[in-house]
Amino acid sequence: DTAVSQTPKYLVTQMGNDKSIKCEQNLGHDTMYWYKQDSKKFLKIMFSYNNKELIINETVPNRFSPKSPDKAHLNLHINSLELGDSAVYFCASSQGRWVYFGPGTRLTVL
């Protein structure tokens, strides 16, 4: 059974488009995250939600908007995509201890 799942796995789109990535965790964790991993493998936290409430919002353009409809889901919507948004986006969850990562969504902006 997949603990943290996200869709789609790959996303190829044109500059200027709007896209969403969905994430679900079945671990019963209270906290969910979005991380961005660039081509140099650097993992940067973007957002953190605890029980549907935003608790961390790092320096991320406001084109990125997370939405948590319930504790098990954290979706990421991106408006007006730019070339620099190309990266792998990982959803993750935790219960105050270590972090469980989803399989990642590789976003390519052309």
Added chain:
Amino acid sequence: GQQVMQIPQYQHVQEGEDFTTYCNSSTTLSNIQWYKQRPGGHPVFLIQLVKSGEVKKQKRLTFQFGEAKKNSSLHITATQTTDVGTYFCAGTSSNTGKLIFGQGTTLQVKP
């Protein structure tokens, strides 16, 4: 702000050689975690160290947490091709409770 520095960024070794990656924090950590990301995969939790000077082993992997709880290391003895991947340390700040990832060390093992 708080930083967690990890070195080296890349390491190529011959199969059978040892490998070490080092992690240093600018502030005291309440714990240090290590993750492994296989090529094309996602980071997977390996271990957590909490106590000052703690040493833990997982088969050929040895993890250490420094006495001052500001640094850590991961040592792999006699590397195998299955060890290939990127190893991340992640420290939880004692002050803020935030988990900060290091930049990762990518290990290549030549058979």
